[in-house]
Amino acid sequence: xxxxxxxxxxxxxxxxxxxxxxxxxxASLEDGYHRALFEEVSRFGWPWIPETVYWxxxxxxxxxxxxxxxxxRLIPGKPWVEATxxxxxxxxxxxxxxxxRAAGINRISFGVQSFAARELRASGRRHTAATVAEExxxxxxxxIANFNIDLxxxxxxxxxxxxxxxxxxxxxxxxxxxxxxMFEIDTDxxxxxxxxxxxxxYGANQVPPEDLTAELYLTAVKRLEAMGIARYxxxxxxRPGFESRxxxxxxxxxxxxxxxxxxxxxxxxxxxxxxxxxxEYVAAWQDRATAxxxxxxxxxxxxxLFLGLRQMAGxxxxxxxxxxxxxxLARYFxxxxxxxxxxxxxxTDRGVLLSNEVFQEFLAE
Amino acid sequence: MDPAFIxxxxxxxxxxxxxxxxxxxxxxxxxxxxxxxxxxxVLDSMDLERERGITIKAHAVRLNYQAGxxxxxxxxxxxxxxxxxxxxxxxxxxxxxxGALLVIDASQGVEAQTLANTYxxxxxxxxxxxxxxxxxxxxxxxxxxxxxxxxxxxxxADEAILASxxxxxxxxxxxxxxxxxxxxxxxxxxxxxRALIFDSWFDPYRGVIILCRVMEGRIRKGQKIRLxxxxxxxxxxxxxxxxxxxxxxxxxxxxxVGFLHANIKTVSDARIGDTITDVENPADEPxxxxxxxxxxxxxxxxxxxxxxxxxxxxxxxxxxxxDSAFSFEPENSVALGFGFRCGFLGLLxxxxxQERLEREFEIDLITTAxxxxxxxxxxxxxxxxxxxxxxxPDPAEIRQIEEPIxxxxxxxxxxxxxxxxxxxxxxxGEQKKxxxxxxxxxxxxxxxPLNEIVLDFYDRLKSASRGYASLDYHLAGYxxxxxxxxxxxxxxxxxxxLSIIVHKDFAYxxxxxxxxxxxxxxxxxxxxxALQAAIGNKVIAxxxxxxxxxxxxxxxxGGDISRKRKxxxxxxxxxxxxxxxxxxxxxxxxxxxxxxxxxxSGQ
Numbered sequence: 003x004x005x006x007x008x009x010x011x012x013x014x015x016x017x018x019x020x021x022x023x024x025x026x027x028x029a030s031l032e033d034g035y036h037r038a039l040f041e042e043v044s045r046f047g048w049p050w051i052p053e054t055v056y057w058x059x060x061x062x063x064x065x066x067x068x069x070x071x072x073x074x075r076l077i078p079g080k081p082w083v084e085a086t087x088x089x090x091x092x093x094x095x096x097x098x099x100x101x102x103r104a105a106g107i108n109r110i111s112f113g114v115q116s117f118a119a120r121e122l123r124a125s126g127r128r129h130t131a132a133t134v135a136e137e138x139x140x141x142x143x144x145x146i147a148n149f150n151i152d153l154x155x156x157x158x159x160x161x162x163x164x165x166x167x168x169x170x171x172x173x174x175x176x177x178x179x180x181x182x183x184m185f186e187i188d189t190d191x192x193x194x195x196x197x198x199x200x201x202x203x204y205g206a207n208q209v210p211p212e213d214l215t216a217e218l219y220l221t222a223v224k225r226l227e228a229m230g231i232a233r234y235x236x237x238x239x240x241r242p243g244f245e246s247r248x249x250x251x252x253x254x255x256x257x258x259x260x261x262x263x264x265x266x267x268x269x270x271x272x273x274x275x276x277x278x279x280x281x282e283y284v285a286a287w288q289d290r291a292t293a294x295x296x297x298x299x300x301x302x303x304x305x306x307l308f309l310g311l312r313q314m315a316g317x318x319x320x321x322x323x324x325x326x327x328x329x330x331l332a333r334y335f336x337x338x339x340x341x342x343x344x345x346x347x348x349x350t351d352r353g354v355l356l357s358n359e360v361f362q363e364f365l366a367e
Numbered sequence: 368m369d370p371a372f373i374x375x376x377x378x379x380x381x382x383x384x385x386x387x388x389x390x391x392x393x394x395x396x397x398x399x400x401x402x403x404x405x406x407x408x409v410l411d412s413m414d415l416e417r418e419r420g421i422t423i424k425a426h427a428v429r430l431n432y433q434a435g436x437x438x439x440x441x442x443x444x445x446x447x448x449x450x451x452x453x454x455x456x457x458x459x460x461x462x463x464x465x466g467a468l469l470v471i472d473a474s475q476g477v478e479a480q481t482l483a484n485t486y487x488x489x490x491x492x493x494x495x496x497x498x499x500x501x502x503x504x505x506x507x508x509x510x511x512x513x514x515x516x517x518x519x520x521x522x523x524a525d526e527a528i529l530a531s532x533x534x535x536x537x538x539x540x541x542x543x544x545x546x547x548x549x550x551x552x553x554x555x556x557x558x559x560x561r562a563l564i565f566d567s568w569f570d571p572y573r574g575v576i577i578l579c580r581v582m583e584g585r586i587r588k589g590q591k592i593r594l595x596x597x598x599x600x601x602x603x604x605x606x607x608x609x610x611x612x613x614x615x616x617x618x619x620x621x622x623x624v625g626f627l628h629a630n631i632k633t634v635s636d637a638r639i640g641d642t643i644t645d646v647e648n649p650a651d652e653p654x655x656x657x658x659x660x661x662x663x664x665x666x667x668x669x670x671x672x673x674x675x676x677x678x679x680x681x682x683x684x685x686x687x688x689x690d691s692a693f694s695f696e697p698e699n700s701v702a703l704g705f706g707f708r709c710g711f712l713g714l715l716x717x718x719x720x721q722e723r724l725e726r727e728f729e730i731d732l733i734t735t736a737x738x739x740x741x742x743x744x745x746x747x748x749x750x751x752x753x754x755x756x757x758x759x760p761d762p763a764e765i766r767q768i769e770e771p772i773x774x775x776x777x778x779x780x781x782x783x784x785x786x787x788x789x790x791x792x793x794x795x796g797e798q799k800k801x802x803x804x805x806x807x808x809x810x811x812x813x814x815x816p817l818n819e820i821v822l823d824f825y826d827r828l829k830s831a832s833r834g835y836a837s838l839d840y841h842l843a844g845y846x847x848x849x850x851x852x853x854x855x856x857x858x859x860x861x862x863x864x865l866s867i868i869v870h871k872d873f874a875y876x877x878x879x880x881x882x883x884x885x886x887x888x889x890x891x892x893x894x895x896x897a898l899q900a901a902i903g904n905k906v907i908a909x910x911x912x913x914x915x916x917x918x919x920x921x922x923x924x925g926g927d928i929s930r931k932r933k934x935x936x937x938x939x940x941x942x943x944x945x946x947x948x949x950x951x952x953x954x955x956x957x958x959x960x961x962x963x964x965x966x967x968s969g970q
Contacts, residue, residue, distance in 0.1 A: 007926055184921040216917040237921045252925035266926040273928055298929065305928060308935060337893055356893055358918040362939040365932070 005054040005251045006077055008039070009262030010062035011280045014090070017115075018126045018204040019154065021190035023264045023278045024060040035262075035280050036069045038287035042261045043076045045291075049269070050257065051078050054248035055085040055106070061113075063089025067101035074105045084247040086111055086150075091129035094137040099144035109246075110141055111150040111181075117171040118164040121157045124205035125193075131171050138175055148244065151177045155222060156185035156215030158193065158205025165218050169225045178244035181237050182222045184215050216355055236312045236354055253309045255302060263293070273300050301366075308361035316341075316348025330363030368441050370556070370622035374549045375443045375580065377460060377493075379485055380470035381478035385500040389470055389532035389541070390428075390444060396538050397430040397442070399610055426566070427463075427578050427624045429608045434546045442545055443608075443624040445565070445580075447484070453712065454839050455660055458487055459565045459640045462656060463580035463624065466494040466549030468541065469522070473499050473507035473529075477519050482778055482808075483837025485520055496544045497527035503534055518806045519780075552582075552622030560584030560592070560645040562619075563654050567637040569688040573605070575631035578624070579643060582654060585620040586627060591646035595653040599636055600646050601629035635691035660692050662710025663771065663842065664737045664821045665754035666717055667698060667864065668724070669706030671731035671944055671955060676705050682728040683707060686720060693720060698755060702864040702948045703733055703958075708755055711737075714821060733946065733955045735864045739817045742769040742845055756866035759852045762903065769845035771817040774799065777828070779836035781807045786831035794819035795870065814843060818850075818868070853878050855885070856899040856906075860949040864958055871902075879908040884960040889953055891915035896951055 011024035012032055055077060057070070070087075074080070086109040087102060094110075116122055117131040134151075141149060151172060155165065172180060187194045187209070196206035210218065223233055231239045235253060238246065251258050260267045260276065263283035267274040276293040277286050286293045307327070310317035324331070331347070334340040339353035339360050349357055380386035430442040447460040461467070467488045471477055488495060497516050499509050509529055516524035528544060530537025554561070566578040579586075586592065586606060593600045607615040608625035619625045631637050639660070642653035670679045683695045694710035711717040717737055724730050740754040744766045753759055775796075779787055791798075791813050800812035815824075820840070828836050851874055855865035865885075869877050878900030885898050893915055900908040918938075920931055945952040 182921070184917070184919065186921075213913075213916040219917075219921070236919060249925050252928070258926060260926055264927075266928070268926070268928070275927075275929060300928075305932075308931065309928065339893070355917040355919050356915065358920060358935060358938060359893060359915075362935050362942070365935055365939060 003053040003251075003256060004050040005056065005248045005256070005258040006052045007248075007258055007260040007265055007267075008043075008055070008057045008062070008073065009060065009260065009265040009276075010035075010039075010057060010065050011060040011263050012064065013059065013061045014064065014093075015126055015128070016192070018124065018193040018196075019115075019157065019185055019191050021186075021188055021194065022060075023280075027280055031280055031284060034284040034288075036066075038284050038293070039262050040069075040073055040076070041287065041291070042293060043073055046259060046261070048078055052259075053079065053083040054251070055082050056248045057087040057107075059088050061090045061093065062087050063093040063098075063110075067098055067105070071101060071105040080106045082106060082108070084109055084148075086246070086248060088113060089137075090127075091134045091137055094140060096140060096144060099141055099146060103145055108146060109148040109150070110146055111152065111179075112138070113152045115152060115154045116157055116160070116164075117168040118160070120159045121164060124158040124208070126204070134171070135175060138177075148178055150179040150181060150246070151175065152181045152183070153222065154183050154185050155218040156210050158208045160210055160218060162218065162221060165221060166225075169222060172226070172231075173229055177231070178241050179246060180226055180231055180239040182219060182226075182239065183237050184219050185209065219355075232314075234314050236357060250313075253312050255300075255305060255309065268300065271300055271302075273298050304364050304366060307364035311347065311349055311357070311361065314348065314354075316343070316346045318345050319347050327364065330360075334360050334363070368620065368623060370552045370554070372438055373441045373443070373552055373622040374466065374545050375445060375464045375552060375622070375624060376466040376468060376496075376545055376549050377445045377447050377464045377488075378468045378470055379447075379481060379488060379495075380468075380500075381472070381475070381481045384470050384472040384475065384478075384481075385532045386470055389468070389498070389500065389530070389538075390446070392532050392535055392538045393430060393442075393444060393542065394428065394611065396535075396542060397432045399428065399430050426611070427609055427626075428611045429614075429624065430610075432542055432546070435543055436546070440546055441623070442542070443580075445624065453716075454487075455658060455841075456566070456639055457484060458491070458656065459563065461488050461491045461493060462654075463563055463565045464488075464491075464493055465552060466496065466545065468496050468498050468545075469516075469520075470498045470500050470532075471512055471516065473502045473509050473512055474504055476512050476515050479779065479832060479835040479837045482520060483776075483839055485522075486778065486837075487839070494549050495522055496541070496548050497522060497524050498530050498537070498541060499527050500530050500532055502529045503531040503536065519808060521804075521806075554581075554583035554621040556583075556585055556621040558583035558621070559648045559650040560586060560643065561650045561654055562586060562643040564594075564637055564639055564641045564643060566639060567634050567691075569634055570628070573628040573630075575634050575637045576626050576628050577631070577637050577643070578626050579619075580624045581619050581621050583621050583650070584645065585618055586643070587618045592629060592643050593646050593649065594637065595642040595644060596638060596657060596659065597636060597641075601631055603627055603629045633691070634689060638691060658841075660712065661842075662692060662694050662712060663739060663817060664711045664713055664717060665740060666709060666711070666737040667700065667703070667706050667735035667755070668695075668709050668721070669700065669703040669733045669735070669864075671733055671946075673704045675730050678728065679707065679724070679730050679732075682724050682730060683709070685728075686723060690720075692716065698757075700735075700757065700864045702862045702953075703735070703946060706733075710754070714825070731944070731955075733864075733958050735958050736867050737821050738868055739771050739821060741771075741850065741868065743767075744769075756852055756868050757863045759866075759868065762851070767847050768850045770848045770850060772814050772843050772846045773817050773820065773840040774843040775813050775815050775820070775838060775840040777811040777813070777836055777838055778804070779809055779811070779832050781809055783832040783835055784809055787811070787828065787836055790824075790827055790831050791815070794824060815840075816846070816848065816870070817842070818870070851902050853881075853907075854901045855881065856897070856901060857885075857889070857953065858894075858896045858949055858951050859899075861901075862948050862953070874902055875907050878902075881960065882908045882910045885957055886910040886912055888957045888960050889951065892951055894950070 016025035085107050088111045090113050189195045193204045196203050226239045233239050234245050257270050263280045264278045265276045274297045275295050277295045283293050341350050378386050426446045428444045432440045447457045513524045528540045561583045562579040562581045564579050570576050590603045606627040640657040644650045692712045695707045698708040699705045796813040796815040802810045804810050849871045851871045853869050854861050882898045882900050895914045896912040898910045899906045945954045
């Protein structure tokens with residue numbers, strides 16, 4: 003079954019940890035973006051009826067509900083099994099919720115990142131824990147009870163104690179789904195850049211060392227499992243039956259169509275990628291009525307492993323695969339990073355934290 | 368040409384004091400090159416030289432100068448290399464001259480290497496013409512520099528020329544001073560031929576090209592010549608001079624400088640410092656000062672990709688054609704596979720070869736720690752020479768180990784003496800001479816183990832003296848020393864390519880520093896890795912690299928598969944460039960880390 007991804011890269015502020023091509027951009031660009039997005043979706047010849055829709059960002063929660071509705075009208079398959087919108091806490095209101103629901107939205111992903119005031123401040127976020135609680139209650143009242151809370155392990159000023167505070171909030175709010183990411187130091191984010199250059203802005207000198215970040219993540223895994231929110235993918239946790247249907251498509255090599263800047267598509271054999279920034283997207287659409295940046299054939303035999311194994315349930319290998327990858331498999335069984343249950347191959351708990359080491363082996367030379 | 372109208376000179380200058388620019392101006396002023404051709408400084412021809420600001424190969428350029436006295440003069444500018452590794456070449460180039468321009472930056476003043484080369488020039492009885500350069504800079508203090516020249520170098524400086532090579536100021540005065548001050552060459556064109564080889568290189572079309580200074584007699588095309596050191600005879604196929612382009616001529620006579628080719632197949636047949644004479648009418652004795660230059664520092668060079676072994680061998684053969692001071696032979700290492708044991712004049716020479724291999728031949732290299740050649744007497748009395756730690760015999764079979772000793776001359780200023788003496792002591796030096804040479808200057812002669820020089824001595828000396836110490840050395844025999852082989856074990860396995868030979872008193876300290884360094888260079892692995900330094904079975908230092916805690920992509924938008932793939936590919940490529948020893952991936956730099964274990968870096 004297939005999914006639709008819609009990218010809305012605009013934000014009220016750029017978070018210090020963010021390394022996406024999103025952020026604060028001029029309002030004039032936004033109008034052009036709406037038009038281009040509308041056109042891109044309307045020109046798509048649907049080879050399938052999608053079962054999921056996902057508005058990612060950026061902060062699509064800030065998108066004018068009328069624009070959102072007009073775009074969603076172009077997508078066949080309503081009511082979708084799962085239609086998610088990513089929001090930043092502080093951006094949810096009753097009218098919006100009603101409009102979203104009418105447009106077909108039935109799931110909200112709250113970009114909370116942390117409930118600890120100090121961590122939020124250093125990240126450039128303006129909400130408080132109370133805002134999150136209020137907005138979740140409001141969503142429930144308006145009939146959207148399926149939601150996700152995003153958390154980040156390894157934020158500046160985070161300690162085991164402050165993370166526990168965030169997890170206490172999670173416990174009280176009883177989300178059906180939680181994502182836990184780990185902050186990565188790269189020069190694409192302001193914070194990562196500051197750390198790399200040895201500075202102290204954004205709490206750069208207060209970012210937990212890598213080993214502690216790993217510990218914090220493991221703490222979260224344990225707490226969430228105790229709440230009945232089990233890890234089903236490296237960064238994703240859900241109560242039974244509430245796994246994100248949309249995100250699973252990525253790991254299972256199911257098709258999806260992405261629209262907007264930096265959106266990616268997969269039709270089962272080709273992987274396509276749109277231009278990265280909103281400005282490029284608008285310009286590309288005006289110039290040549292396409293935003294396609296590159297198109298590469300998928301290598302399913304490799305992707306199956308390095309994507310499929312992200313799922314805790316693992317993947318079923320064919321006899322040919324067991325043979326083809328026998329050398330790296332033997333090595334990682336030996337290192338305790340992979341485990342085999344019958345014909346199913348999966349990462350061990352230890353293997354999750356070192357999964358890139360394992361995945362590299364499944365790339366052909 | 369009548370020797371009375373010939374002047375042979377070189378330029379002595381510290382890096383960046385304007386040697387190349389002044390040379391360019393002289394060429395320009397004498398019409399050897401047009402302004403347009405001056406776009407690039409012509410004397411330093413290799414990229415590498417330009418980047419490092421040093422001249423590796425000597426060149427000789429002939430300038431025709433119409434002097435103020437109305438006469439046409441032939442001025443030969445002989446360029447010299449400027450590093451201690453090449454001091455023999457410098458001295459041969461100076462031997463080809465009667466005078467030298469001493470170029471000193473009007474703000475920076477006299478630097479130590481300048482001093483050393485000036486003494487070398489004085490030793491060869493060269494007439495020195497001080498030139499104070501860059502006098503148009505706001506920071507220029509020509510009067511202070513003039514004083515410095517008199518006090519520090521001990522040369523009269525009242526007639527020092529004030530110049531700005533950049534703007535061309537003083538260039539005419541320099542040319543006139545060369546004509547007036549530098550003595551004409553002495554030898555007679557009618558005496559039996561004696562010519563000094565001061566450079567040679569391999570040309571793919573003509574074989575070896577020799578740069579020489581005819582001291583006495585003449586060389587003509589078709590003449591049969593003999594090279595003194597090896598007795599080999601060749602027939603001169605062509606000769607000429609650089610102006611700076613090669614210009615053929617029919618004859619080079621006493622006093623002149625030029626090149627010749629004689630179908631010589633390898634540069635090792637045309638050694639620097641050797642004497643060329645005539646087969647029919649030979650001279651009675653060779654020119655003084657010839658030494659067969661031998662590699663003194665040895666290191667293993669290995670391709671990162673074992674499939675590039677053949678490529679590396681071809682590249683080494685090509686380099687060897689042009690560089691007789693460099694040697695290589697195959698060796699293999701358990702850790703690194705097949706490679707070559709290479710011999711060099713010194714560390715700079717090693718770095719140059721290494722860079723050329725990587726740059727010109729595009730071979731990724733792993734270089735092992737440089738060392739020297741030891742003379743080992745076995746219990747049975749058999750004497751072997753070993754320059755590779757992995758070939759060191761079992762200590763139980765060794766009667767004695769002798770290490771090469773050099774005699775080093777250091778010239779410095781009094782205020783740096785304390786630091787320098789401390790350094791020399793630390794490096795196991797023995798003082799031979801301590802001499803005051805003029806105001807505040809000291810000349811030290813020490814005998815030092817070469818082993819201590821190859822690591823970081825030159826850099827430490829520079830920092831101990833703020834660049835105000837010169838170093839000049841030559842091999843002076845062997846000395847019995849208690850040397851031991853220090854092994855490095857990674858995750859319990861000895862890594863042969865990391866073994867070094869070290870004096871037993873330094874073994875603990877060096878082992879500790881080395882392990883410490885490796886701990887930082889070897890990335891965390893999926894398991895804890897023990898690093899140990901050991902002598903025989905005795906572990907003298909130990910460190911642990913904790914296991915890698917995480918390497919996971921737990922943050923990104925799911926749909927972007929190419930980004931995930933790229934990250935994995937990048938990590939995989941990084942590993943491919945490492946050497947896997949047992950279960951551990953060791954990066955290239957680790958094998959050179961031994962170089963950087965003491966003092967304050969060896970950049």
